[in-house]
Amino acid sequence: MLRLPKFEYLSPKTIEEASSLLTFHRGDAKVIAGGTDLFIRMKRREVKPKYLVGLRGIPDLDCITYDKGEGLRIGPLVTNNAVLNSPLIREKFGLLAETISKMATPEVRNMGTLAGNLCNAAPSADAAPPLMVLGANVKLASSKGERIASLEDFFVGPGETILLPGELLTEIQVPNLAPRTGAAYLKLSRTAMDLAVVGVAVAVSLKDNCCTDIKIALGAVSPTPVRSKKAEEVIKGKTITDELIKEASQIASEGCCPISDIRGSAEYRQEIVRVFTRRAIRQALASASAHNRSVIA
Numbered sequence: 001m002l003r004l005p006k007f008e009y010l011s012p013k014t015i016e017e018a019s020s021l022l023t024f025h026r027g028d029a030k031v032i033a034g035g036t037d038l039f040i041r042m043k044r045r046e047v048k049p050k051y052l053v054g055l056r057g058i059p060d061l062d063c064i065t066y067d068k069g070e071g072l073r074i075g076p077l078v079t080n081n082a083v084l085n086s087p088l089i090r091e092k093f094g095l096l097a098e099t100i101s102k103m104a105t106p107e108v109r110n111m112g113t114l115a116g117n118l119c120n121a122a123p124s125a126d127a128a129p130p131l132m133v134l135g136a137n138v139k140l141a142s143s144k145g146e147r148i149a150s151l152e153d154f155f156v157g158p159g160e161t162i163l164l165p166g167e168l169l170t171e172i173q174v175p176n177l178a179p180r181t182g183a184a185y186l187k188l189s190r191t192a193m194d195l196a197v198v199g200v201a202v203a204v205s206l207k208d209n210c211c212t213d214i215k216i217a218l219g220a221v222s223p224t225p226v227r228s229k230k231a232e233e234v235i236k237g238k239t240i241t242d243e244l245i246k247e248a249s250q251i252a253s254e255g256c257c258p259i260s261d262i263r264g265s266a267e268y269r270q271e272i273v274r275v276f277t278r279r280a281i282r283q284a285l286a287s288a289s290a291h292n293r294s295v296i297a
Contacts (some may be wrong), residue, residue, distance in 0.1 A: 182287025
């Protein structure tokens with residue numbers, strides 16, 4: 001591992017100033033929050049920014065807030081450990097807190113941010129599938145204004161997002177869950193420190209015995225984290241049976257396009273998607289039936 005290359009640290013005081021700096025130094029500047037991914041890439045000379053635009057001088061970006069009408073709001077400087085240890089998130093969005101507990105080490109979680117995990121845009125990003133099934137949006141801001149995008153539309157390729165030059169992710173928005181909603185996230189990896197070989201998240205909403213909504217999201221099996229909408233269509237609007245669960249799981253497996261690498265073959269990953277989707281649906285269904293908000297295995 002090499003030393004960090006030389007760079008100049010810039011400390012804007014507003015989002016508009018940060019955006020202007022990124023625009024002015026376009027191609028030579030990177031945003032830094034926790035830096036756990038960026039510094040490694042810099043040491044490996046995968047990226048060589050001349051300027052790092054830090055966000056810590058901008059007020060109120062490290063806040064977790066909740067509104068009964070609008071739901072949860074997480075700022076871009078909120079660390080993964082802050083999410084994990086938040087009583088509010090543990091109570092109302094337990095799936096997110098439990099997912100974070102399976103990521104990295106306490107030391108890395110204490111530096112790395114939830115927003116950084118998303119902006120890094122790794123296909124195996126642990127936080128992406130759970131946030132996608134929770135219906136999360138992201139607020140993107142620049143000196144030209146703000147826009148809201150669905151998280152499932154945020155990723156466009158490995159390491160690539162819809163962020164425009166000069167634009168920053170300034171807020172993660174998670175709406176309130178519908179009554180009788182259960183969720184589950186299953187991750188296959190050797191240890192929490194390792195990248196996910198496969199990640200499957202499911203959220204199920206019930207009314208009486210009917211599934212009013214279901215979201216299935218997959219990680220590490222496509223160029224980006226993805227929703228398995230064809231699998232969702234098998235179950236949505238119906239009473240969930242073992243046969244429907246098996247059918248949806250098979251469709252999810254056949255619909256992904258994993259690669260083979262040192263951590264697992266494409267065929268192995270597809271089989272794990274089938275098995276994990278079936279398990280996650282059953283766990284989410286059990287949670288929804290018991291009126292719990294979320295569960296993780």
